Amino acid sequence: MNTPISRFFNRYRKEGCLAVVLLFVAFWTIFFSRNTEANGFLQSLIESRFLSLRNLENLSRQVGMYGIFSLGMGLVIISGGIDLSVGSLMALFGTVFFFFLTGSHAWIPGIPWAPAILVLILFSVMVGVLHGWLIAKIRMPAFVVTLCGLLGYRGLAQTMTHDTAIGYYDAKFNVEGLERLLTGEIFGLPAAFITFIAICLIVYYLLHLSVFGRYLLALGRNEQAARYSGINTILIMAFAYIICSVLAAVSALFFALYTADVVPSIHGNFFELYAIAGAVLGGCSLRGGEGTVIGIVLGTTVLLVLQNMVNLLGYDSSFSKVITALVILGGVLVDRFDIWRLLSRPKNASAA
Amino acid sequence: MPPLLQLSQVSKSFGVVQALSRVDFEISAGEIVGLIGENGAGKSTLMKILGGVHPPSSGQIRFNKAPVTIQGAKVAEQLGISFVHQELNLLDNIDIAGNIFLAREPRRFGCIDQGVLHKMALPILEELGLHLDPRTSVSRLTNGQQQLVEIAKALSMDAKLLILDEPTSSLSIQEADTLLTLVKKMKGQGMAIIFISHRLSEVEKIADRVVGLRDGKNAGELNAEEISRDRMISMMIGRDLSEVYPESNPVNAETVFSVENFSTRRWPKGNASFSVRAGEILGMAGLVGAGRSELAQALFGVDSSPSGTMSVNGQPLTRGKVKEAIANGVFLAPEDRKASGLILEMTIRENMTLNSLSQFSRHSRIEFKSERIRTDEWLREFGVKAPTVELPVSSLSGGNQQKVVLSKWMTLAPKVMIFDEPTRGIDMGARQEIYQAIARLAETGCAILMISSDMEELLGMSHRIAVMREGTLSGILDRDAFSEKAIMTLAVQQSTTTSTS
Numbered sequence: 001m002n003t004p005i006s007r008f009f010n011r012y013r014k015e016g017c018l019a020v021v022l023l024f025v026a027f028w029t030i031f032f033s034r035n036t037e038a039n040g041f042l043q044s045l046i047e048s049r050f051l052s053l054r055n056l057e058n059l060s061r062q063v064g065m066y067g068i069f070s071l072g073m074g075l076v077i078i079s080g081g082i083d084l085s086v087g088s089l090m091a092l093f094g095t096v097f098f099f100f101l102t103g104s105h106a107w108i109p110g111i112p113w114a115p116a117i118l119v120l121i122l123f124s125v126m127v128g129v130l131h132g133w134l135i136a137k138i139r140m141p142a143f144v145v146t147l148c149g150l151l152g153y154r155g156l157a158q159t160m161t162h163d164t165a166i167g168y169y170d171a172k173f174n175v176e177g178l179e180r181l182l183t184g185e186i187f188g189l190p191a192a193f194i195t196f197i198a199i200c201l202i203v204y205y206l207l208h209l210s211v212f213g214r215y216l217l218a219l220g221r222n223e224q225a226a227r228y229s230g231i232n233t234i235l236i237m238a239f240a241y242i243i244c245s246v247l248a249a250v251s252a253l254f255f256a257l258y259t260a261d262v263v264p265s266i267h268g269n270f271f272e273l274y275a276i277a278g279a280v281l282g283g284c285s286l287r288g289g290e291g292t293v294i295g296i297v298l299g300t301t302v303l304l305v306l307q308n309m310v311n312l313l314g315y316d317s318s319f320s321k322v323i324t325a326l327v328i329l330g331g332v333l334v335d336r337f338d339i340w341r342l343l344s345r346p347k348n349a350s351a352a
Numbered sequence: 353m354p355p356l357l358q359l360s361q362v363s364k365s366f367g368v369v370q371a372l373s374r375v376d377f378e379i380s381a382g383e384i385v386g387l388i389g390e391n392g393a394g395k396s397t398l399m400k401i402l403g404g405v406h407p408p409s410s411g412q413i414r415f416n417k418a419p420v421t422i423q424g425a426k427v428a429e430q431l432g433i434s435f436v437h438q439e440l441n442l443l444d445n446i447d448i449a450g451n452i453f454l455a456r457e458p459r460r461f462g463c464i465d466q467g468v469l470h471k472m473a474l475p476i477l478e479e480l481g482l483h484l485d486p487r488t489s490v491s492r493l494t495n496g497q498q499q500l501v502e503i504a505k506a507l508s509m510d511a512k513l514l515i516l517d518e519p520t521s522s523l524s525i526q527e528a529d530t531l532l533t534l535v536k537k538m539k540g541q542g543m544a545i546i547f548i549s550h551r552l553s554e555v556e557k558i559a560d561r562v563v564g565l566r567d568g569k570n571a572g573e574l575n576a577e578e579i580s581r582d583r584m585i586s587m588m589i590g591r592d593l594s595e596v597y598p599e600s601n602p603v604n605a606e607t608v609f610s611v612e613n614f615s616t617r618r619w620p621k622g623n624a625s626f627s628v629r630a631g632e633i634l635g636m637a638g639l640v641g642a643g644r645s646e647l648a649q650a651l652f653g654v655d656s657s658p659s660g661t662m663s664v665n666g667q668p669l670t671r672g673k674v675k676e677a678i679a680n681g682v683f684l685a686p687e688d689r690k691a692s693g694l695i696l697e698m699t700i701r702e703n704m705t706l707n708s709l710s711q712f713s714r715h716s717r718i719e720f721k722s723e724r725i726r727t728d729e730w731l732r733e734f735g736v737k738a739p740t741v742e743l744p745v746s747s748l749s750g751g752n753q754q755k756v757v758l759s760k761w762m763t764l765a766p767k768v769m770i771f772d773e774p775t776r777g778i779d780m781g782a783r784q785e786i787y788q789a790i791a792r793l794a795e796t797g798c799a800i801l802m803i804s805s806d807m808e809e810l811l812g813m814s815h816r817i818a819v820m821r822e823g824t825l826s827g828i829l830d831r832d833a834f835s836e837k838a839i840m841t842l843a844v845q846q847s848t849t850t851s852t853s
Contacts, residue, residue: 205717209717209718210713210716210717210718211709211710211713211716211717211718212716214702214706214709214718215709217698218695218698218702218706221695221696221697221698222691222694222695222696224691224692225691225692225693225694225695225706226695226706227654227674227692228652228654228674228684228686228692228693229706229707229760230674230675230678230707231706231707232675289695289697290697
């Protein structure tokens with residue numbers, strides 16, 4: 001049994017499982033949020049609150065914003081590392097960005113939004129280079145380096161704002177274009193979602209089609225063997241951290257505009273953990289060397305749809321954390337015992 | 353005298369695979385039986401049956417004349433069957449005594465009684481001639497000493513039957529000799545010993561009787577006076593073997609690779625100078641820890657080195673730059689193929705092209721089709737036994753894994769190829785294929801440096817043999833000066849005569 005089709009199913013079995021879970025959660029939500037006053041059952045489903053335009057738009061925006069930084073986290077996890085600083089970085093990036101727009105901080109000049117975005121991206125590259133240098137070259141543990149980032153970046157943002165909120169309502173320059181770019185719609189879909197799709201394609205290319213991706217997977221599995229094959233493991237590993245912080249910056253722009261007010265003490269709290277959860281649920285191994293873009297996307301989406309379900313069905317929103325925890329635990333448990341393969345084994349055995 | 357252990361008509365099948373069919377085996381107290389066979393011949397299945405890991409599908413086992421069923425490792429231990437495995441299974445954060453009596457520690461008020469523990473360990477260590485404090489941490493021991501601790505562990509269980517599975521594979525020649533002497537001594541004390549080894553010269557030296565397995569069946573038996581290398585090989589592979597090592601022609605070509613005053617991080621005061629000609633195989637002998645692998649890694653550039661120069665065809669190379677080494681055709685097939693040679697979870701295809709991906713990509717995009725086609729060709733060319741290149745390398749046997757490593761480098765037209773222990777843990781059939789591949793490579797004019805701890809392999813393959821000791825090249829032997837003794841002399845003592853190359 002080694003046809004291209006069976007290979008495809010074997011390769012994407014985790015993703016397949018996740019897709020089933022996703023559909024299940026979606027149908028569950030549709031069913032319980034159906035419009036009970038509609039004529040006929042089918043109509044009641046179509047008119048469900050889950051399928052309402054407002055909800056779908058909101059959901060796709062969420063998927064876009066969370067998905068962007070989750071992809072970066074996925075690459076770092078595949079390299080065998082971890083980046084705990086993502087949430088704090090997003091708070092810092094949001095804060096710095098708004099200081100650029102308002103020019104209200106003594107050290108930060110007020111500049112129009114377009115160059116501000118550029119400077120922010122450059123800043124995020126520098127942060128990524130710093131992480132990559134400390135982790136790949138100096139060989140400090142990724143956990144420690146980015147844990148310091150987790151504490152430091154948020155602390156820095158809080159210090160800069162004197163631990164209050166910062167908004168962009170008193171921006172020095174015209175921000176209409178910025179608002180249209182980040183909170184508007186393209187082809188009727190939220191800009192965050194469209195950006196996310198574009199980034200998905202780029203990361204898919206990087207991870208699954210390019211030499212870089214092959215090297216990254218090799219490095220995550222066995223760094224020494226990668227080095228013995230002549231791969232510049234330091235550069236590849238550092239690159240993963242750079243991509244991760246750049247994507248955090250892109251995502252931070254959307255979040256900053258979405259919330260309009262950045263409160264550094266809570267902005268982006270636990271985002272790194274949601275990203276890790278999404279990646280792990282999507283089949284990335286924390287030991288490195290394993291993971292797909294489709295998996296990361298599905299993992300992140302499942303978590304957000306669950307959240308959406310809890311909101312729509314009026315469960316206590318705190319309870320969503322418990323459900324999320326159980327789903328991740330269950331997902332990893334299924335993977336641990338390779339239940340998909342167990343189910344398909346009799347068929348394979350008879351063919352062999 | 354009745355045999356201590358007698359297996360009759362033992363079979364074992366896993367699903368449709370018949371691992372053992374109707375195997376007979378017996379051993380008496382005070383006897384050393386060499387058990388030989390290629391990988392997959394059923395040796396390890398047989399040993400797992402004795403160790404209580406798998407029950408046999410059919411057949412009978414008698415221990416001390418009484419029929420027994422060995423169910424679980426505990427039963428084997430109670431019968432007095434002890435194992436020393438190929439891989440060292442010691443915990444290196446615990447001291448020697450703690451390892452010997454692991455999980456059987458003497459206790460006092462619920463705590464381990466360290467005093468008694470160390471007192472118990474001392475006589476066992478004495479008996480093995482291991483004059484070490486039982487409080488020494490295992491991490492500070494050499495491989496040879498660690499292997500002796502493994503044996504001490506077996507002895508401490510009051511073993512009647514000791515099974516040594518490739519006990520010398522990670523040992524230097526000298527350490528292996530010490531171990532063999534010890535095994536003989538234990539035999540003198542009435543212990544029955546099953547000795548499994550790929551190093552046939554050791555089997556020849558030590559065994560009272562040799563039992564061969566092939567394809568899960570008995571392949572024959574040799575008595576003391578019949579034991580010879582040739583007969584053992586033909587028993588294992590089922591046909592006569594006129595020549596294991598390919599014929600080699602003397603070389604008079606130009607020098608390709610020259611190394612001057614090289615030292616390594618492990619031996620910063622070491623000094624290695626040698627040169628290899630086109631088409632020449634320079635063997636490199638030495639005790640384990642003499643710095644041969646470190647030298648290979650430094651030459652390839654994966655490890656830094658404090659001093660030395662090297663050049664390929666007269667062009668000097670920078671030390672410690674893998675990229676430059678590879679660009680100049682200097683490649684290394686490393687010692688530990690699982691840790692440094694291959695990425696086990698990745699497919700054969702991905703492993704084969706990991707070092708040459710630029711050839712299979714355009715604008716950094718991998719061209720999967722050409723990659724697939726070329727690796728398929730390499731699969732056949734190097735005789736890797738796998739149905740497709742899409743299988744993970746971990747599913748291959750050791751010999752086939754090594755062939756993947758060789759194909760990975762040898763298809764890049766090496767100018768200098770460094771092999772570090774190219775046949776470690778590989779069965780005779782695959783070994784021969786690897787020898788032929790190396791000889792073919794030499795014929796293309798590649799300069800070859802072959803590090804090996806297998807004396808016969810060194811003598812059989814090399815044009816010259818360089819011997820290392822404590823990071824320094826203590827001498828180079830020409831073919832007419834080849835002998836095990838000459839190598840050992842150079843490996844152990846300070847050399848006084850150094851032949852020039």
